[in-house]
Amino acid sequence: MNIRFYNARIMTMKDGVDVFEGELWVKGNRIDYVGESKSSNVIWDKEIDCEKNLLMPGFKDVHTHSGMTAFRSLADDLNLQDWLNNMIFPREAVMSGEDIYWLTKLAILEYLTTGVTLIADMYLTPETILDSCADMGMRCEIVSGLNKFGPTLQVLEDRYNNLNGKNPLVGFKMGVHAEYTCDRELLEEVSKLIHKYEAPLYVHMSETTTEVEGCKERYGISPVALFEELGLWDFGGSIYHGVWCDDADMEILKKRNISVITNPGSNTKLASGIAPIAKYLDKGILVGLGTDGPSSNNCLDMFREMFLVTGLAKLKDMDPKAVGADEVLKMACVNGAISLDHEDCSDLSEGKLADVIMIDLKQPNMQPILNIPKNIVYSGSKSNVKMTMIDGKILYMNGEFIDTDVDLIYEKCAQITEKLKDI
């Protein structure tokens, strides 16, 4: 499809958050032109009058567990360890691949409503996550959540080889669940594997004080330092959460080009703590944004995360200037893509993948229009997402999901939830 968006405000985010008026052309799955209004002799499949609303790159939710939609509002007001050990693990033990296929679809509906065009999804059955994303048109990097309970290293390696390249929308990254769910031998084997493929590594790390203290008891050093010792950072990657990194940890992260994916909604609701975002930025560490899963957050709403990342940074440092709106938008749109080696969808430059959202500026929370980036971060809401396009396809527009049987997804997920809730 060739689609022309005209009469738009546009924030490409190629070099900052400037906004201009003009148009954007999509040919196939790529951005073909972005700039001032101009004439063309292209035969368009669709021409969309943006009515001065804003086109911008989609948000990148680069840490989530989509299939946990089954557990929304089932296991709240618990600390991380109780929540995980008593409520989540026993139920995950009986989930099927097909369950996760449908539960992931429910999550994808929610991503579309909040303008998310790329996710990094760590969950149990990569094969059915891939099918779910492919069927829904969602761009996704699946991240292995390997730990001592499964799967085997061989399965991880096979998935890495087989799932990458299977569908152009979906990739597969090497990851481990966390230090505290792996033993040293397993981590050493993972290190060999990432060296074999020169692959970056993704992992939950420094989420709670319990976790960091536990690692220090086991190994005498922090989780970040342990992974450094084991060579696990040799090809980059990300840590998820990063609430409790100290200065020495930050030096390692910086040196090894490891990004921090912050999850303020989850860290707040589980009372894990406030991540030192201003400090990460000062040190030049790349920070991306994630919602975490819908059982710990409980929603998949990038507007909530964006307000929280700036708001909590301000509270942590008691400094209202900490981590401003422009920086937060960069985290949410650009940095997340970079953290996954996905610069091909980080902004609205010509030639990049057409992952574009339209923000409705004609809702009261977006008026008056004095500063659009600040409006988005400080007063924005998912209700402002008027359109979500991924890979050149409009998947969500004006509150409607295009070519999707929403009721069927709700019904399937209700059945699965019914089966799981009383375990």
Place this chain on the structure above:
Amino acid sequence: MNIRFYNARIMTMKDGVDVFEGELWVKGNRIDYVGESKSSNVIWDKEIDCEKNLLMPGFKDVHTHSGMTAFRSLADDLNLQDWLNNMIFPREAVMSGEDIYWLTKLAILEYLTTGVTLIADMYLTPETILDSCADMGMRCEIVSGLNKFGPTLQVLEDRYNNLNGKNPLVGFKMGVHAEYTCDRELLEEVSKLIHKYEAPLYVHMSETTTEVEGCKERYGISPVALFEELGLWDFGGSIYHGVWCDDADMEILKKRNISVITNPGSNTKLASGIAPIAKYLDKGILVGLGTDGPSSNNCLDMFREMFLVTGLAKLKDMDPKAVGADEVLKMACVNGAISLDHEDCSDLSEGKLADVIMIDLKQPNMQPILNIPKNIVYSGSKSNVKMTMIDGKILYMNGEFIDTDVDLIYEKCAQITEKLKDI
């Protein structure tokens, strides 16, 4: 108008957050029936199939400054005193009553999108706030923001006598801006006035450490203790913010039946601190919820406030069990009404004012439906507000504002903002 809502889930909030299936009848501006489905021989003006969506009482945003919509995204990333003295006060000095009429209308549009049916609005020109609310159909208690720069006590008394009763939707309460903007003589005069009318008092208090320390330097005691000494709590009322109250302050608040209206969005963005909500609740102090104005927050979104009040309480005490969803809903719907002596709209009991909202449960962030109160507080969004009814009138439904020239409001506010922004 007589309106029948049927095929609904209903959470009356009369005694907690139970949800049942049934119907709700509105006759004129009152709730006439709420309960199981039943037949009637009423001739209805409108019958609405709720399709199993949720009817619940509207949210009460009981501390705001609506007219500050002009300053949204104009003055961010500043501390409270710089923001107030350098950015806000000089601009407020040149705002007209008509400016505030239109700016308040813009805020009301936003309240409707987030299901707010009652506001307590402290701003400059009560007469035009009254007109704005009356014209838009918004229920409002205007609160005087008296301080040493104006208006006179006589004006305050005249407004109290003239504005109360002028329109059934709008009342007027006595308030002062803050201790630090009043001198002792003025506060003594206000005390005489509230004793004359036996009126509760509303005031910004204990918002920042600077404020509390300043008061202690001036008077040797905290603001809460000073107001106690001056008899200003003799007829109840509320403090706005209450971030830095100590145990002695809390004893006074409890003894005098003073409620705390918490404003977590504003306290976060201005880095004022985290209010001790769990402690207030432990002590039996009534806690209500407010957005504060759209220049400090910057949005008027009760869903953001609800998540923040529970999330920040959890972080403050590092306790994921702190201040659960049920408690937060009670603050947002019921307690705010009580704080303004407005029990006539606190819940969906028969005979109460028909201030009703409908929550769309058929959006992905509300699925699966395991626990509706938790879904609302932990994963809810203003995009779930399907309808807002105030005083028996549907003002907002399915994204549309009924009988309102929205573009005119945006245009007027853009003109006013243009005039004010470069002062």
